[in-house]
Amino acid sequence: MIIWNAFNSLPTWHRKMVLILSIMVMMLAAWPSEQAVATRVNDDEPLADASPLDDGEAQPQALAQKSAKPSYVTKQVKVRAGDNMQVIFQRLGLSASDLYLIAQLEATNPLRTLQPGQELTFKLTKGGDLQSLYYPHSLEQALKVSRKAEGFIAKPVKLELDTREQVAKGEIRSSFWGAAAEAGMTEDQIMDLAAIFGWDIDFAQDLQPGDSFRVVYQDKYQDDERVASGDILAAEFINQGAIYRAVLNEDGNYYTPEGKAMRKSFLRAPVNFKYISSNFNPRRLHPVTGKVRPHNGIDYVAPVGTPIMAAGGGSVVAAGYNQFNGNYVFIKHAGNFVTKYLHLSKRTVNKGQRVKQGQTIGLLGGTGRVTGPHLHYEFVVGGVHKNPRTLNLPQAETLSGRELANFRAQAMPQLAKLDSNELQLAQHKQDGGNI
Numbered sequence: 512m513i514i515w516n517a518f519n520s521l522p523t524w525h526r527k528m529v530l531i532l533s534i535m536v537m538m539l540a541a542w543p544s545e546q547a548v549a550t551r552v553n554d555d556e557p558l559a560d561a562s563p564l565d566d567g568e569a570q571p572q573a574l575a576q577k578s579a580k581p582s583y584v585t586k587q588v589k590v591r592a593g594d595n596m597q598v599i600f601q602r603l604g605l606s607a608s609d610l611y612l613i614a615q616l617e618a619t620n621p622l623r624t625l626q627p628g629q630e631l632t633f634k635l636t637k638g639g640d641l642q643s644l645y646y647p648h649s650l651e652q653a654l655k656v657s658r659k660a661e662g663f664i665a666k667p668v669k670l671e672l673d674t675r676e677q678v679a680k681g682e683i684r685s686s687f688w689g690a691a692a693e694a695g696m697t698e699d700q701i702m703d704l705a706a707i708f709g710w711d712i713d714f715a716q717d718l719q720p721g722d723s724f725r726v727v728y729q730d731k732y733q734d735d736e737r738v739a740s741g742d743i744l745a746a747e748f749i750n751q752g753a754i755y756r757a758v759l760n761e762d763g764n765y766y767t768p769e770g771k772a773m774r775k776s777f778l779r780a781p782v783n784f785k786y787i788s789s790n791f792n793p794r795r796l797h798p799v800t801g802k803v804r805p806h807n808g809i810d811y812v813a814p815v816g817t818p819i820m821a822a823g824g825g826s827v828v829a830a831g832y833n834q835f836n837g838n839y840v841f842i843k844h845a846g847n848f849v850t851k852y853l854h855l856s857k858r859t860v861n862k863g864q865r866v867k868q869g870q871t872i873g874l875l876g877g878t879g880r881v882t883g884p885h886l887h888y889e890f891v892v893g894g895v896h897k898n899p900r901t902l903n904l905p906q907a908e909t910l911s912g913r914e915l916a917n918f919r920a921q922a923m924p925q926l927a928k929l930d931s932n933e934l935q936l937a938q939h940k941q942d943g944g945n946i
């Protein structure tokens with residue numbers, strides 16, 4: 512890459528010299544490395560129908576004059592560590608002046624950042640000249656370079672991935688993470704699911720054995736191989752008997768089946784559940800007294816350095832240190848709400864600063880009057896401490912009119928999939944009843 516870039520920045524006459532020299536060097540060097548390239552020669556059928564190098568416009572002609580069809584050789588090259596286009600062209604014995612011309616095309620920029628393991632497909636004439644080049648550089652984007660009468664042209668190609676719908680379900684026995692992974696969900700999807708319900712459920716503290724979930728989601732496939740996880744389309748979470756349901760709307764946000772936004776003014780927990788060692792805290796011991804007792808806040812035990820998020824948007828009204836609170840941050844929100852975060856190892860915001868919901872305001876620590884590291888979190892309404900988990904928080908925004916009608920029409924089949932899954936589950940239980 513460095514060589515190629517340096518090459519491009521040389522003055523023109525200099526480039527020509529380098530070019531001529533390169534061609535001479537390549538003539539000598541190209542042949543011995545030929546066996547390192549996987550080669551597929553198709554004499555009679557140079558282009559299989561599914562070949563990425565097929566030129567749609569070339570086919571009618573090929574059919575018309577079958578005997579005059581030119582033969583091509585297809586070579587597939589796997590990019591190795593340290594490879595760049597110049598090295599690969601040399602290995603294939605291709606013309607350095609062709610590479611020079613290709614490099615002039617802006618659309619060929621992806622060729623400058625080859626990654627080991629990626630594959631390039633070259634179509635060569637029998638004489639060994641480059642006819643076309645195909646490079647899928649990401650899951651959904653490829654580049655095709657073809658030789659035309661007037662020179663090379665390069666165009667991006669959008670790769671179509673198959674989208675398949677899947678249903679996952681699980682019941683929590685020891686941890687949400689474990690149950691979701693067992694249900695076949697990826698790490699990203701588990702985090703997405705927790706995020707969808709993160710305004711209603713405190714995933715760090717509220718989960719109980721017997722809680723359950725169902726998810727309709729998409730996976731992306733290429734040639735029957737799963738290559739990426741897609742969106743969660745609909746989900747249900749039953750937490751301590753309360754049923755929460757969410758469906759993805761075309762605006763990219765999740766809503767309840769009635770059209771109320773899942774996103775609300777406050778997150779249930781200012782700590783991402785993935786940092787909490789145990790999802791279950793049946794007896795909450797106060798970190799100082801060691802007794803189970805009600806107190807003005809909720810304690811989250813997680814490793815020192817765990818990021819602490821602003822539960823809602825607002826402005827920092829206090830950020831400082833004292834011997835009881837340690838490092839602390841207080842945030843004032845619209846509607847006379849204040850949230851307080853204590854014992855931080857580090858504050859990352861200052862007094863007077865505006866913060867967004869979910870923004871990191873500090874790191875969990877064990878400063879102040881504590882026996883062990885934890886976050887002490889308080890939720891204050893009009894000067895009175897409240898339990899944020901049982902409090903009725905400000906109403907979420909609601910879809911209305913045409914938006915609501917559209918959403919409902921789209922949500923109905925998704926909800927039906929959640930329900931039909933219930934049927935399958937019941938059926939399954941019945942079948943397995945004697946085992």
Ligand SMILES: [Zn+2]
Pocket residue numbers: 806808809810886887888
């Ligand atoms: Zn506390």
